[in-house]
Amino acid sequence: MGASKKSTYKKSAEELRSHRWYGVKDLRSFGHRSRTAQMGFTQEDYTGKPVVAIINTWSDINPCHTHFKQRVEEVKRGIWQAGGFPIELPASTLSEPFQKPTAMLYRNLLAMETEELLRAYPADGAVLMGGCDKTTPAMLMGAISMNLPVIFVPAGPMLRGNWQGATLGSGSDTWKYWAELRAGNITEQDWQGVENGIARSPGHCMTMGTASTMTSVAETLGFSLPGAASIPAPDSRHAQMASQSGRRIVEMIWEDLKPSDIITPVAFDNAIRVALALSGSTNSIVHIVALARRAGIDLTLDRFDELARDTPILANLRPAGHYLMEDFYYAGGLPALLNNLRDLLDLQQKTITGKTLGENIEGAKVFNEDVIRTRENPLATSDGIAVLRGNIAPNGAVIKPPAAEPHLLKHTGKAVVFESYADMAARIDAPDLDIDEHSIIVLKNAGPQGAPGMPEWGQLPIPQKLLARGVRDMVRISDARMSGTSYGACVLHVAPESYIGGPFAFVQNGDLIELDVPARKLNVLISDAEMAARQARWVAPEPKFERGYGKLYQRHVSQADKGCDFDFLETIPVKHLDAGEPEIH
Ligand code: FES
Numbered sequence: 001m002g003a004s005k006k007s008t009y010k011k012s013a014e015e016l017r018s019h020r021w022y023g024v025k026d027l028r029s030f031g032h033r034s035r036t037a038q039m040g041f042t043q044e045d046y047t048g049k050p051v052v053a054i055i056n057t058w059s060d061i062n063p064c065h066t067h068f069k070q071r072v073e074e075v076k077r078g079i080w081q082a083g084g085f086p087i088e089l090p091a092s093t094l095s096e097p098f099q100k101p102t103a104m105l106y107r108n109l110l111a112m113e114t115e116e117l118l119r120a121y122p123a124d125g126a127v128l129m130g131g132c133d134k135t136t137p138a139m140l141m142g143a144i145s146m147n148l149p150v151i152f153v154p155a156g157p158m159l160r161g162n163w164q165g166a167t168l169g170s171g172s173d174t175w176k177y178w179a180e181l182r183a184g185n186i187t188e189q190d191w192q193g194v195e196n197g198i199a200r201s202p203g204h205c206m207t208m209g210t211a212s213t214m215t216s217v218a219e220t221l222g223f224s225l226p227g228a229a230s231i232p233a234p235d236s237r238h239a240q241m242a243s244q245s246g247r248r249i250v251e252m253i254w255e256d257l258k259p260s261d262i263i264t265p266v267a268f269d270n271a272i273r274v275a276l277a278l279s280g281s282t283n284s285i286v287h288i289v290a291l292a293r294r295a296g297i298d299l300t301l302d303r304f305d306e307l308a309r310d311t312p313i314l315a316n317l318r319p320a321g322h323y324l325m326e327d328f329y330y331a332g333g334l335p336a337l338l339n340n341l342r343d344l345l346d347l348q349q350k351t352i353t354g355k356t357l358g359e360n361i362e363g364a365k366v367f368n369e370d371v372i373r374t375r376e377n378p379l380a381t382s383d384g385i386a387v388l389r390g391n392i393a394p395n396g397a398v399i400k401p402p403a404a405e406p407h408l409l410k411h412t413g414k415a416v417v418f419e420s421y422a423d424m425a426a427r428i429d430a431p432d433l434d435i436d437e438h439s440i441i442v443l444k445n446a447g448p449q450g451a452p453g454m455p456e457w458g459q460l461p462i463p464q465k466l467l468a469r470g471v472r473d474m475v476r477i478s479d480a481r482m483s484g485t486s487y488g489a490c491v492l493h494v495a496p497e498s499y500i501g502g503p504f505a506f507v508q509n510g511d512l513i514e515l516d517v518p519a520r521k522l523n524v525l526i527s528d529a530e531m532a533a534r535q536a537r538w539v540a541p542e543p544k545f546e547r548g549y550g551k552l553y554q555r556h557v558s559q560a561d562k563g564c565d566f567d568f569l570e571t572i573p574v575k576h577l578d579a580g581e582p583e584i585h
Contacts, residue, residue: 052246067202075242077246081247091113093135104453105452111137115146134210136152140221140291144295151248152219152223155215158200170207171209172487210280225245230325252354263295268292276384277311305385315371315379320379320487323370379402380402386400388522391531411489415511417511429465441475444479450498450499454497454560476488479492479502481560558570
């Protein structure tokens with residue numbers, strides 16, 4: 001259905017998907033109505049109304065979503081006001097700080113859960129409530145596959161951290177002060193002060209980490225109300241946005257405005273541009289690729305590199321810059337940044353407002369040009385990320401150049417190899433470790449299958465003896481990811497990963513590795529014959545899982561350059577497998 005037809009289209013009540021549960025007169029619908037009555041609702045509450053699922057990732061173990069207990073009431077208020085019937089469906093919380101070995105292992109599980117909740121229950125559309133790193137891509141992946149009208153309510157960033165008058169940013173200042181503690185420059189008491197002051201309110205990490213990047217990506221793709229991603233979680237305007245989202249989803253259901261109406265290859269280009277202009281998390285690359293493949297769009301790493309070459313970095317936010325998300329919001333937020341990027345974006349892209357991206361940002365203004373830079377005064381003119389290739393990363397690896405010390409972007413050094421995270425943890429601070437600031441630290445077996453789950457181990461620690469000498473950055477290479485709040489000359493996402501026999505597995509202690517970011521190269525300086533000999537000697541490790549989710553994950557997860565989705569969930573043209581005949585129990 002074309003956009004112009006769509007804008008005047010209004011579904012009839014009989015066309016609602018939930019009509020099959022509630023509207024028909026049969027034994028099964030008796031069950032649905034009688035059980036809804038059991039929950040205290042009368043037929044007036046839902047008859048002829050869109051049923052809106054609220055997929056809520058609140059839990060007692062997710063500090064980024066503590067306010068969702070209140071926000072869900074505001075979403076419900078909006079849905080009631082607009083004539084919908086809200087049903088809250090709790091879903092896996094994916095709490096980044098607590099879930100081990102990494103929440104990334106479970107991103108695809110929440111994606112499946114989102115899709116199947118929407119399929120199995122009488123949902124006409126959904127409000128997705130997430131924000132802590134993996135929740136955003138997970139819920140959107142599932143929603144894209146199910147293709148019902150959805151609106152994303154981002155958790156919003158927490159307030160600025162504070163310690164002894166200094167502003168603290170999630171993650172970034174953790175790494176910074178941890179290094180200072182290990183170097184002996186601050187005391188245990190200082191460290192305790194940082195611990196108590198760095199996370200002061202509900203909301204997700206307030207640096208430009210994965211959470212802020214992905215909620216901004218979601219808004220740019222058109223899944224959230226304009227400006228939603230930048231509002232701090234405790235701000236009263238966040239509660240207003242929640243109820244507005246509740247009202248809007250009811251309209252979207254009547255309009256039949258679905259993800260397939262708003263996401264196109266060009267919408268992904270817009271999202272990549274924004275992630276780059278924000279100097280966003282490298283994790284967003286994996287998630288954006290996965291989202292695109294869910295939409296049947298084969299987005300490659302090369303597209304990120306191409307767009308990075310002429311996208312300026314305009315957001316002066318940690319870890320690449322100075323400020324935090326609270327400052328970004330007061331400076332005008334994402335609409336203001338988008339407005340500064342106008343000529344690089346396709347403004348005709350449709351969004352969940354029913355309007356175009358261009359219409360959504362009409363009149364957006366910057367109120368602090370140090371936080372959101374002008375095009376004449378960017379933080380950097382290009383290269384928010386760089387995609388590297390070479391004989392140890394034939395399918396690509398990524399680096400975030402603005403987060404690295406510039407002299408390391410073209411560097412050759414001797415590899416100091418760790419075969420696993422445990423190996424690294426055991427030896428990195430050994431006084432007799434043969435390493436200096438020119439060495440290149442290599443961590444293997446940290447990828448999607450090898451770790452498993454491709455944890456955020458990629459900001460490999462600098463040995464204590466070098467920290468004490470004032471070294472704060474070194475070239476580090478792994479097939480892991482890195483927290484979006486991290487910084488350093490860290491080459492990440494090496495593909496294929498070492499655990500499955502990618503050539504990265506064949507790097508040995510003492511090999512010379514050449515990193516050349518301007519030329520986009522990453523090579524170990526050995527001959528092809530030597531590489532082939534090492535490959536012939538390589539023995540595949542035993543599988544890590546005999547049963548359960550781990551076994552499913554290991555069998556089906558794709559490599560980093562393909563988004564780490566499950567092969568059986570991606571790239572399939574959207575095909576609606578509706579609930580069919582709902583069962584009565
Ligand atoms: Fe939830 Fe950082 S811990 S976003």
